[in-house]
Amino acid sequence: MSLTKAQCTNCGGALEVDSNQEAAVCPFCNTPYIVEKAINLYQNQFNITVDGIKSETILKNAYILLRDGDNKSAVKLLEDYKRYSPDDWRLWFAFAVTGGKMYFDNLKKAANYNPSNEGIQQMIVLQTEIEKNRAEKRQVEGTVGEIYQNWLKNDRLSDRQKEAAVKTKIGKGVVALIISIVMLVAIKALDLYSLKSIYSYLFLLPLLALLSIVKDVLAINRHKKLLNQRDADQESIKDQVNSMNNDILLKEKECMNIGQKIVTNILNDL
Numbered sequence: 001m002s003l004t005k006a007q008c009t010n011c012g013g014a015l016e017v018d019s020n021q022e023a024a025v026c027p028f029c030n031t032p033y034i035v036e037k038a039i040n041l042y043q044n045q046f047n048i049t050v051d052g053i054k055s056e057t058i059l060k061n062a063y064i065l066l067r068d069g070d071n072k073s074a075v076k077l078l079e080d081y082k083r084y085s086p087d088d089w090r091l092w093f094a095f096a097v098t099g100g101k102m103y104f105d106n107l108k109k110a111a112n113y114n115p116s117n118e119g120i121q122q123m124i125v126l127q128t129e130i131e132k133n134r135a136e137k138r139q140v141e142g143t144v145g146e147i148y149q150n151w152l153k154n155d156r157l158s159d160r161q162k163e164a165a166v167k168t169k170i171g172k173g174v175v176a177l178i179i180s181i182v183m184l185v186a187i188k189a190l191d192l193y194s195l196k197s198i199y200s201y202l203f204l205l206p207l208l209a210l211l212s213i214v215k216d217v218l219a220i221n222r223h224k225k226l227l228n229q230r231d232a233d234q235e236s237i238k239d240q241v242n243s244m245n246n247d248i249l250l251k252e253k254e255c256m257n258i259g260q261k262i263v264t265n266i267l268n269d270l
Helices: 035-045 055-067 071-084 089-097 103-113 118-154 159-190 204-269
Strands: 004-007 014-017 023-025 032-034
Touching (some): 004 035, 023 035, 055 089, 071 089, 089 103, 103 118, 118 204
Antiparallel strands (some): 004 014, 023 032
């Protein structure tokens, strides 16, 4: 049994009908229609001419240009075709194929005019996932900036400046320790009785210097750990972003392959 292309007289949905039947029910709006009228509606729609050229020919030429990558020329033909057949799903799918900001909206329009096309429905599902993944990626990428800004709030010195400052303090502490030890040794060796009364207090000098050194060493180690943690967090986020990019690219490629198949099928029908 051969099927003939038709168009629902109620909702305009694309149909394929048995021309031997008298009547049928539209699968999209559940409205009964007369088969002959539905066939005539479809044929009349696509026998309209634009400047003496059948609209079907204009649409076919537009799709040929799309296939060859000449989107700019294709859009001009599609704009002409839209004046006479604005409800044709193939028109809006062609606009979607050209890309641009209205890509997703045009794809949805094509689906509205031909809800039975599984390929378009798959593309809409994929594009919805792609938009969601892009939003998540932007959010994750923003986390990298937040980590750096938080770091600046807590430590406005650069990494090298911070380490250099602490190392300088450690060096001063070592010098103070050596001087205080030398003083203690000198007092004992020279038997300076006038200083013996404060000898026990002078003994605290090297101890204080040693404590200062330990404190600074711990500070620089803590600083290095924070640096390592910050770098590890940023690397982890970059890996996550790269993974998201790969996932988006795979879905875009799958979406493009489905679109190319639909374009091929439309050209074959035209």
